[in-house]
Amino acid sequence: xxxxxxxxxxxxxxxxxxxxxxxxxxxxxxxxxxxxxxxxxxxxxxxxxxxxxxxxxxxxxxxxxxxxxxxxxxxxxxxxxxxxxxxxxxxxxxxxxxxxxxxxxxxxxxxxxxxxxxxxxxxxxxxxxxxxxxxxxxxxxxxxxxxxxxxxxxxxxxxxxxxxxxxxxxxxxxxxxxxxxxxxxxxxxxxxxxxxxxxxxxxxxxxxxxxxxxxxxxxxxxxxxxxxxxxxxxxxxxxxxxxx
Amino acid sequence: xxxxxxxxxxxxxxxxxxxxxxxxxxxxxxxxxxxxxxxxxxxxxxxxxxxxxxxxxxxxxxxxxxxxxxxxxxxxxxxxxxxxxxxxxxxxxxxxxxxxxxxxxxxxxxxxxxxxxxxxxxxxxxxxxxxxxxxxxxxxxxxxxxxxxxxxxxxxxxxxxxxxxxxxxxxxxxxxxxxxxxxxxxxxxxxxxxxxxxxxxxxxxxxxxxxxxxxxxxxxxxxxxxxxxxxxxxxxxxxxxxxxxxxxxxxxxxxxxxxxxxxxxxxxxxxxxxxxxxxxxxxxxxxxxxxxxxxxxxxxxxxxxx
Numbered sequence: 001x002x003x004x005x006x007x008x009x010x011x012x013x014x015x016x017x018x019x020x021x022x023x024x025x026x027x028x029x030x031x032x033x034x035x036x037x038x039x040x041x042x043x044x045x046x047x048x049x050x051x052x053x054x055x056x057x058x059x060x061x062x063x064x065x066x067x068x069x070x071x072x073x074x075x076x077x078x079x080x081x082x083x084x085x086x087x088x089x090x091x092x093x094x095x096x097x098x099x100x101x102x103x104x105x106x107x108x109x110x111x112x113x114x115x116x117x118x119x120x121x122x123x124x125x126x127x128x129x130x131x132x133x134x135x136x137x138x139x140x141x142x143x144x145x146x147x148x149x150x151x152x153x154x155x156x157x158x159x160x161x162x163x164x165x166x167x168x169x170x171x172x173x174x175x176x177x178x179x180x181x182x183x184x185x186x187x188x189x190x191x192x193x194x195x196x197x198x199x200x201x202x203x204x205x206x207x208x209x210x211x212x213x214x215x216x217x218x219x220x221x222x223x224x225x226x227x228x229x230x231x232x233x234x235x236x237x238x239x240x241x242x243x244x
Numbered sequence: 245x246x247x248x249x250x251x252x253x254x255x256x257x258x259x260x261x262x263x264x265x266x267x268x269x270x271x272x273x274x275x276x277x278x279x280x281x282x283x284x285x286x287x288x289x290x291x292x293x294x295x296x297x298x299x300x301x302x303x304x305x306x307x308x309x310x311x312x313x314x315x316x317x318x319x320x321x322x323x324x325x326x327x328x329x330x331x332x333x334x335x336x337x338x339x340x341x342x343x344x345x346x347x348x349x350x351x352x353x354x355x356x357x358x359x360x361x362x363x364x365x366x367x368x369x370x371x372x373x374x375x376x377x378x379x380x381x382x383x384x385x386x387x388x389x390x391x392x393x394x395x396x397x398x399x400x401x402x403x404x405x406x407x408x409x410x411x412x413x414x415x416x417x418x419x420x421x422x423x424x425x426x427x428x429x430x431x432x433x434x435x436x437x438x439x440x441x442x443x444x445x446x447x448x449x450x451x452x453x454x455x456x457x458x459x460x461x462x463x464x465x466x467x468x469x470x471x472x473x474x475x476x477x478x479x480x481x482x483x484x485x486x487x488x489x490x491x492x493x494x495x496x497x498x499x500x501x502x503x504x505x506x507x508x509x510x511x512x513x514x515x516x517x518x519x520x521x522x523x524x525x526x527x528x529x530x531x532x533x534x535x536x537x538x539x540x541x542x543x544x545x546x547x548x549x550x
Contacts, residue, residue, distance in 0.1 A: 090314075
């Protein structure tokens, strides 16, 4: 546990020691604002909720989370510090989880800094704050799923650009797997059970309920499983590829 | 005690380490010598638990480096090739991170980091971020990180690479000071380093162990061992006179330097007598200990390249 905390502390301080953290937070806040108020029609709807805010989170995360995750392992590999990190008396699992949690906490901080939107909606009307809190938690969980995919992709290459593109592509596939764009690829030849399984993998459909403030245990379990699966894959990739 | 048995490491079809076996005990400073790509770094990566061997095994004080990796790693301090470190951290932050990861108790961290900083003369740069430091300082930060927890085993991959002569001297002095009760394994392609710090040298090429000897033992393998080199007024005449002596096997002239090779003992005395008998005007006269680079080339099969 101490080892994980030590890694989280190091990683988080590294985010804030470079401009990465500040640039990311500013862009994240600007984009959430733009999406909520212009594309989401926050004022025009005349409803006191944050649906226009949360509805665009999957699409924001699609590009912004890989921007955070791309450096996780690619940078360690390129600079050689992976050799230093993995010869310390810590397990691979502790290293993977520590780096993941640090990035996830960082995304949590960025998400928490969107609180002026919440203040705004409370000033304008009387929203269901329980539902908003639930949606925040769901959004953060979904960010964890994206991040785990990105972390695994980052371990595949020492080039951060490659890591970014791979992460965006895989995240995009996960995001859309419930939509006809992906299911059409399988319909006609694959059994219905497989089709349902693929459609069931979609981030969008699992996030749809959460963003309205409905917490379903199955959705929580889904994001936890996706995150766990990709972190395991991350370990396997590191084990296989750390030599080159 | 480090025991390596039949270590092999394959990268696809490339064999990086080929059935390497050796044992190192406390007090030994073992130098891995070999051309680039010989498998020195790979062997070190296996010993430190970074890479698993394809076959074979190694133990560090009885702890298997694969099955009991964490216990083995706790006994080891490691400086990876190129001394990587987290550039955005300050020296202080970086060493504190490593100290925590090494499981040093919270109350002792400041003292431990302080002593490592002192031993490597990093006092002036403690609060600077590592990426702003010169290569020499970065190397010393890497060394500080390796010796932080006072490990029983130090594995240093090219510890003096990129240092200036004064810094090299300092690092060698540091290694020498720690050598008495530790196992130190260093890799280098600087031959003088072996003679300067090691008491045992292993020459590795293409992943195979080609020689395992003391530095003086390696020198004795040189054909220059106990040869005599002199610079005289008329080297051609001196060469013909000296090659008549029974102690001289052969005389070779390289530029102004005349080198005579021995048949047995007493060459130096014989040459001195000849010098005084013939009254030559000698500018230089020396007994050769042996030439490591020549031994190295011969053993690693690069003799043709010279």
